[in-house]
Amino acid sequence: MNESIFGHMEASLQDYLSTLSTRVVAGGDHTAAELARAELPRVVAALQALLDEHHPDEQGRCPTCRTRLFTRAPAPCRAYLTANLCLLMTEDTDTRQYR
Template identity: 40%
Template sequence: MSFSMDQVLGQVLRNAVWERLDMLTELAQRADAPSLVSVARSELPRLAEGWRAMLQAHEPDERGDCPTCSTRWHRCKAPCSVWQVAHEHLVAGGLAPHALSHGQPTTGPGTRRGLVPGQTRRAERPTPAETTGRHALVTPRPVTA
């Protein structure tokens, strides 16, 4: 089986993004307070700008369709899944500390609330996107705790 250069570069890009997110999650869980402040000052504006850029691409057109998610044959009405995930994580997800105070984990292994597809990646069970179609290039590296 041969892979195009675009497929290989796409997989490298996806792996780099997953690794960056894993690193930020680990920092949030294990870093001391001064390190957290430093990371927050540098990373929060970058993450906010990333969300803004992605959401701008999914702004509804004059018909109320998402131009990015829509195809010639299927129109995707707003709010598309990108806006729904954004709302869940940026607005509704703001309630997460309340759930923690009641002893209910909001993220982590075995929980689905607040996670996007593929976020609970495991080498032994890759997501369908990692095993089919254009994404089936390399088995993702296991996430270590």
């Protein structure tokens, strides 16, 4: 049953993100501004909650990503690494695209 619940959650999230992206790109400036005001705070809050859950310890390691009791957690963890790569490392490419 957990797989079906996860599958439903995953499909719902993918649909939400896809719909949001499509509406922002296909809509006009007014639509994009309305969506940004309404949805951007929710997306930022979701990402912040995820990063808060993966906050590194004193050694810079993620206790959430540790898979076994006596193993070392990855540093940086995949949640922070992915967020950094997607949001900050592609920043130059994204800003050139909209000029």
